Amino acid sequence: MSLKPEVPIFEVKELSFRVREQLILENVSFEIFSGEYIAIIGPNGGGKTTLIRLLLNLEKQTSGEIKIFGKKLKDFKEWYKIGYVPQRATLVDESFPATVEDIVKMGRVARRGVFAGMSSEDREKVHDAMQKMDILDLKDKMVGTLSGGQRQRVMIARALASSPKILILDEPNTGVDMVSQQRFYELLAKLNREENITILFITHDIGVIADDIGRLFTINRKVTICNDPKKLLSCDEVSDLYGIHAHSLANHKHEH
């Protein structure tokens, strides 16, 4: 991990979220710094997606505080600094009239402003994002005709086109085959290592990337942060608490 700057990307203090009488998240506090690579695991209904939605201002917390780049959520305007790939990203409407390039260009919309057309910088960023995700040869294809793995790369290219400081991905491997998943994790690690993009993502298959991640957040209403994921992942305790097959994780990556 790189040297910690003064201002964290996310600063979460005593965050709680309640739906009617049910407490979904309780007293959650953490900080995320530039250059980190963080995975979030936990059982279904444990609050993983809710936490991400709160960070993205898609839900309002019951109590507590969230700061992004040192600013309160309501004062934060530079949302293009955050690239988001939602859970259902690969489940696209097949009849939607969009080529791969149309989708990746969406990543520049918020940066361009209302009256601006595509500048040469915009075109360059779109091209770079497609090149990084290895989808340049697909740019004129309709997104509905692509495989799950290809769609996944298109959605990440869209997020990358806005030159984000952090990529947030919610179970990005839904509907993606194993080979594409492996390739995807290699891409994420590369983006983190070479582009210094902070990565925060929810996953069920933590074993596949155990070697690469810096920190692991386990969420089941409360958050437990593990700074040495490989150690924690070898514990049967994780399997018991979070319903994840954590045994033999150290060797899991090499089995594929």
Place this chain on the structure above:
Amino acid sequence: MFEMLSYDFMQRAFIAGLFIATLASISGTFVVLKRYSLMSETLAHSALVGVAVGLVAGYNPLWVAVVVSILSAWLIEYLRSSFSIYSDAVLSIMLSGSLALAVIIVSLGGAFNNSLFSYLFGSILSVSDTDVYTIVVFGSISLAFLLLFSKELYFIAYDEEVAKTSGIKVKFLNFLLVTVVAIIIALSIRVVGSLLIGALMVIPTVAALQYRVGFRNTMFIALFFALFSVIFGMSLSYYFSLPSGATIVLSVIAIFIISLVINRK
């Protein structure tokens, strides 16, 4: 074809019709992609309430229709964003409620006559100079807004949540879209009729979607289909003395069926 254009009323109808085809098809692309198709039907029926009030109270029905339609659009968008699970039910209630209200107003006011009939199904004979000016001026403003925000509206149509997280003012733009659609619908009912304008908005885009091309090309194909339908439909209306809205809508449905057949996998 050119003989009918020697009449002033046909020139007015064609100018208004071609403008409406442009407005309906371009706004219709966003309406369909956002799955707002039922909303356009509902707004068309709400506009009829405005027509009814205008006819009974002696105001210009087109103007009152614009105001009522915009108010309905805002109410629908508010209810849709607040109670998203039941949004289609809300639209159904407003659709039938608006029609019932319009009929009652007109009946009580004693204005249930050909005038209302022409607003229900469209009439090329009834397009006045004032109607043409109103359609061209307000239609141009509405079109300008649509084109200005087209990249944002397209993003929202594809993925509203991701658009929001990237900093796009989704709520404002959704209200803007329904406002523009409400204006276009109200402007269109003279030529196409309130019961049929929803079809002119939705069907050209649905037909264009069959060709599986990108966003820009889909919009151009929808525009072409709408323009063709209006020219063909109004010509049929002139030569066979049929209601213009019905002939236009049947023309666009024929295009949709042909598109469906030739693009079958």
